[in-house]
Amino acid sequence: MGTAHSRALLALQHLDVPLRPELVSISGRNREELERANERFGFAEAVTDWREQVADERIELFDNTGPNAVHAEPTLAAARAGKHLVCEKPLGLTADESYELWQEAASAGVRHLCGFNYRFVPAVRFARELLEAGELGEVVHFRGRYLQSWGWDADPERWRFDPAQAGTGALGDLGSHLIDLGRYLVGEISSVSALVRTFVPGREVDDQFVATVEFENGAAGTLEASRLARGRLNSNVFEVNGSKGSLVFDLERVNELQLADGPGFRRVLVTQPDHPYLRYWWPPGHTIGWGDTFVHELGHLLEAIAGEHDVAPHGATFEDGYRCAEVVDAILRAATSGRREEVSYRT
Template identity: 40%
Template structure:
């Protein structure tokens, strides 16, 4: 009989639902060390919480997230609330001795993320930050090829995360537009940064350019609010291994729904990837005969763990929620002492530090070193 792991989820929106799907799929796909129990869900009102409880299969519902923290039966607090609320919720959970799974970005400020990471480490709490794009078997393959020298010396990297969900200037001001919790670089550029470090290694120096293209938005009450955060955040990068590159986070990229792309250029070969077709990795080798050179298509399949856990046939493809299931499985393995935390609060703090360094670099118009305080 497996021990039960009781989950308390805060938030039932897009990411809350994705987390629920991740827990549900992970139980069917992986041999988990725990039996997952969806214990209690919290949302902004009793009505919203009850609706989510019925839809997702939780045993209880509440409109106060503190009920989850104070419930001795709950083992893991899962936070999918707006960014500015992450710190208070996570610190309360840590103080109550509960493990914490939190969506990215970990906190609006690097100082807050550091405080959260240090509190978790001091209390022996295991944490996870939701960067599930890193769980794609194709990214694992890319990192394996890079580390194994198949591309030779890595010279260049280009990363991009572009969507168009903020393109309409008449759409209202949201928590993502608040300086305390938003901006394209922090919201989606953080994915580009996490992928860059996952593949190439530590970023040590940046030159940023953060731009606000839509300067005000309706406040939903008949007025307008000024927008101070970036709609587009870009940066040139220097990596610890000597490679150079760039990333971009852009939420006003017309026509783009999920362009989380990268290219890696080495002395022996190159890789190209797009999240819009994320079951495919393209590989170029300089060792191919002249007249036969070109990017070849590597299709995801059972040879690329853990694809085979989901499907025995290549080319049938994984989906976004499958990546959440892989993320959940990795975190539960860490909780059981079967491996390290895949992407803990310290890793989330590092990404937020890079984001802020890029923002400061943009304001100063100068290159800046990435330094964890």
Template identity: 35%
Template sequence: MVTGRGIGVGLIGTGYMGKCHALAWNAVAPTFGDVARPRLVHLAEASGDLAARKAAELGFEKASGDWRRLVEDPEVDIVSVTTPNAFHAEMAIAALEAGKHVWCEKPMATSLADAEAMLAAAERAGTVTALGYNYIQNPATRHMKALIEAGAIGEVNHVRFEMDEDFMADGTAPFGWKSQKESGYGALDDFGVHPLSLLHVLVGPLTEVIADCAMPYATRPATGGRAVETHDIANILIHAGRVSGSILLNRSAWGRKGRIAVQVFGSEGTLAYDQERMNEIQIYEARGPLAGQGFRTILTGTVHPPYDKFIPAPGHGLGFNDLKVIEAHEILKKIAGEDAHLIDFAAGIAIERAVHAMARSFAERAWVRV
């Protein structure tokens, strides 16, 4: 039986991922049944009023309009940082310096220097860090990893990643902050880090890249029209040691809503996956009579951990939010000193370096080593 005091949680930010973190902290104990229920201690938002309202909605005890008060709260053991990317570094570093564990949304920061500073702070603090790469928590992608490691498709020699959504596809929508330089490169860092997290887990780190970026709309509506400063499309040819491949990113891809299409080619088979059908993977194994070979669609189920913690019947389907519950559980395991399936700041810096190498490659129109 699980006993003892649950970990004290502080949450900064209550947007898209902020609510997702809150739901995960709320669900992790009853879902897994092997951890003490986290205490939702402190929530910070841009104003005290908003913080108070969100704390009531999401079940946090205290609310602050100043995130620094949350970081200083002795009841807070771990800080969820879910604010816009430009704020990650300052908040994460402050939390680390206060001796907290940190669960920070991806990407780490908007500059490589900031990300490196975050890693340095983490190393000084010695606490647990984790980045919000939720797609690696999917029992489906975990099973892909297990299959690769078990040699199901032989030696991996080639990969393809596509990530597409359509939130920037409407060229008649007003110029917004995602088209401003300050938000980053565009698809490359806003998007590219997710496929990179899967690449990291399934194949390993990148060694060399060449990138091309494109603007589907050179200007977007504003008074007089306004020149777009970010690239909604990015295509990258990659090498990861002996493995070649590509990463194709498009956040102006009409009709794609949450597509992360993965193809992994090996000497004895092929694996495929699409996040829009997140409860399925496909595998082709070049074994047995040729007349019987084909891509097999595996629906995740109780034999693909930790699906069984959510539903005791196969094929019933996890959702996007469930991935964050698994992530929270991995963090609690790591804090408890167990092995965990996570991308921490030390591992995550490789993803940041890759992104910035891609940006440089595009600027220089040349191959760049990561």
């Protein structure tokens, strides 16, 4: 994620945004790897202690792309120092930790964004616009699946397999994206039932989960994520069904939206200049890629800092990160209890 965000900040130095990011400082734990990364991105300095960045008055935006366990402490400190905030998802290891981050950022009066970058795929934003306009009618079902395969053969020492560093496995890593997309497109989730499983011997985090959810507006949903789906490298697909039509998005066809507003589906190529976020880029019909979602995301935040709009509703705030965490925790409770669990949100 550090590479994706750094690349995006470099790109934004040359695009039409109200504030041009200046790359002041990059931090990491391994000095050798840090220096190698900085050769590519050109930050003014590289440090091995994030506290130096929090104390640095030149830094106005603090972007935390570290492992999940180091989201809370540095980001809380940066909020108290009055810096605008980006924190990768999941926001915290638990809903309690995520709530604290949201409350601290809100109290500090700074702009805050949680890294659910798929909101910034033009086709996803276009899907939201269609839903808001009532083109699909009453939404009755959301189904999302996020499948990868790297979990079978991965190094067991990776931090993503350590519950102390990651919190959860496929649920927090991939499932949080599905939860956020469901919330962004359909609405709040009110209750869940779930199965959470680990298949690799000795592994302490989940390999996959399946959940059925109910939205506050009465729509039903199914969510599934796995890091053990052989042949699936990054298959993030969602479908929304309504009383007047349906839509389907597939991340591996990132520039397209499938729309059924008649007897069958038609393919919409979301690459026109008036489509969301396409003003940054190329002539009509020219496509973009996964990495460009981070450009859109951080550009959106820079516009918010400049006062052009709020981070919400199209950017995920720390409140969105917290609400996603409540759903994650409810899925874990449901998997343990074998019963449907209500999702409660604090204000």
